[in-house]
Amino acid sequence: MRIKGLKTLSLLCVMTSATSVMADAGKLLATAGLSQIEGSGGGGLVPWATLAGYDTRDETSASVFMTNVDVTDYRLSSIGIASSFYDRVELSYAQQTFHLPVSLNKALGVGEIKQNILGAKVRLFGDLVYSDYPQVSIGLQHKSLDQNTVASYLGAKKDSGTDLYLAATKVHLGLVAGYDLIWNLTACATKANEMGLLGFGGDGNNHYQMVMEGSVGLLLSPKWVVGMEYRQKPNNLSRVEEDDWKDVFVSYNPNKNFNLTAAYVDLGTVATQKDQTGLYLSMTGYLW
Amino acid sequence: MVSFIKASVLIFCLFLVACANQNKAPESLYDDVGGQPVMIKITDNFIQEISFNRTIYQYFAKTNIDRFREKFIEYLCVSTGGPCQYTGDTMLKVHQGQKITEADFNTTVDLLVAAMKDAGLTYPQQNRVLEVLAKTRREMLYQ
Numbered sequence: 068m069r070i071k072g073l074k075t076l077s078l079l080c081v082m083t084s085a086t087s088v089m090a091d092a093g094k095l096l097a098t099a100g101l102s103q104i105e106g107s108g109g110g111g112l113v114p115w116a117t118l119a120g121y122d123t124r125d126e127t128s129a130s131v132f133m134t135n136v137d138v139t140d141y142r143l144s145s146i147g148i149a150s151s152f153y154d155r156v157e158l159s160y161a162q163q164t165f166h167l168p169v170s171l172n173k174a175l176g177v178g179e180i181k182q183n184i185l186g187a188k189v190r191l192f193g194d195l196v197y198s199d200y201p202q203v204s205i206g207l208q209h210k211s212l213d214q215n216t217v218a219s220y221l222g223a224k225k226d227s228g229t230d231l232y233l234a235a236t237k238v239h240l241g242l243v244a245g246y247d248l249i250w251n252l253t254a255c256a257t258k259a260n261e262m263g264l265l266g267f268g269g270d271g272n273n274h275y276q277m278v279m280e281g282s283v284g285l286l287l288s289p290k291w292v293v294g295m296e297y298r299q300k301p302n303n304l305s306r307v308e309e310d311d312w313k314d315v316f317v318s319y320n321p322n323k324n325f326n327l328t329a330a331y332v333d334l335g336t337v338a339t340q341k342d343q344t345g346l347y348l349s350m351t352g353y354l355w
Numbered sequence: 356m357v358s359f360i361k362a363s364v365l366i367f368c369l370f371l372v373a374c375a376n377q378n379k380a381p382e383s384l385y386d387d388v389g390g391q392p393v394m395i396k397i398t399d400n401f402i403q404e405i406s407f408n409r410t411i412y413q414y415f416a417k418t419n420i421d422r423f424r425e426k427f428i429e430y431l432c433v434s435t436g437g438p439c440q441y442t443g444d445t446m447l448k449v450h451q452g453q454k455i456t457e458a459d460f461n462t463t464v465d466l467l468v469a470a471m472k473d474a475g476l477t478y479p480q481q482n483r484v485l486e487v488l489a490k491t492r493r494e495m496l497y498q
Binding site for chain 1: 480
């Protein structure tokens with residue numbers, strides 16, 4: 068699985084080095100959005116219609132990100148790379164490491180679960196800022212676990228799966244007392260349990276389900292964005308409850324090379340542990 | 356009793372003032388940002404910003420800057436609801452043949468934002484001005 072990831076990385080490198088026009092200051096500040104926890108351009112928990120990077124229709128861009136989520140009983144770290152081509156296509160790769168608490172570690176004999184996610188997204192139409200209608204993109208995330216011990220123990224049917232989503236995102240200039248408002252709505256077809264970390268499908272439900280995800284944010288200045296997100300989740304495993312995810316975030320964009328986002332996340336019940344709340348921290352570096 | 360009447364009259368007056376304020380026509384963006392002196396300041400700052408940007412300056416190499424200044428002040432004034440007449444060409448005609456890329460357009464937006472900031476506009480005021488100017492973006496790009 069790791070080799071597959073590396074192959075993707077080198078493919079991305081070859082593809083991007085073949086093009087000479089690179090995003091320097093293409094889009095407006097903060098309009099590249101953030102790095103989503105599964106590697107796609109987006110908000111923090113929700114993939115958006117925005118592509119990860121400041122490229123315009125004549126440029127390419129690449130970014131790397133690192134995200135840590137530290138909730139009551141679990142920790143999740145996610146690292147990855149995303150590249151966007153001509154403000155049209157985005158390719159991404161992320162590796163998540165899910166750290167289990169010692170109690171579960173002893174019971175299951177598993178300390179951490181790794182998940183690889185390959186993502187692709189195509190902007191169908193619209194411009195985030197300038198079109199009268201929203202920017203609309205379609206995307207997929209192919210996910211695979213490095214081992215299925217925990218997933219199958221909990222009743223999941225598979226250790227890999229693919230999410231499909233359609234996202235609409237729009238910035239309204241000066242809408243709220245002169246401040247720019249950004250909103251996003253995503254419809255996602257998924258079989259993933261807890262984003263895939265607990266496998267795909269289950270004894271309770273083994274079909275694709277449509278879930279809705281949404282975000283809303285306010286640009287307080289060109290550099291500061293505050294907002295909140297909501298991510299609906301399926302409930303496929305009969306023995307372990309799964310809750311919807313929510314967060315409130317603040318994002319700092321000092322320039323077009325860097326982004327830092329902090330959020331308070333409420334993940335509800337995750338793998339039998341109730342009230343999983345905590346801090347989400349994410350950094351994105353835009354390489355070009 | 357007297358103080359009660361006084362208080363009633365006072366409250367009534369406040370009520371009238373509040374109503375009068377509500378009935379007043381909403382101030383135009385032009386007036387809100389400070390009228391003609393600010394339009395001129397934004398335009399001069401904008402020209403200054405352009406003159407220091409190698410990429411964007413290329414587009415203005417053959418431009419009559421005095422004419423540009425005059426027409427841009429008019430254009431800003433009219434776009435923000437001020438009492439002016441725009442006597443220049445359409446956005447399409449002005450930008451035609453220049454093949455302005457999206458990246459250069461956005462860089463120019465950044466320059467205009469800097470010009471507005473230096474002219475003392477608050478962030479919400481800057482956003483409102485961008486909102487009215489953004490409507491003709493299609494006539495400026497890749498023409």
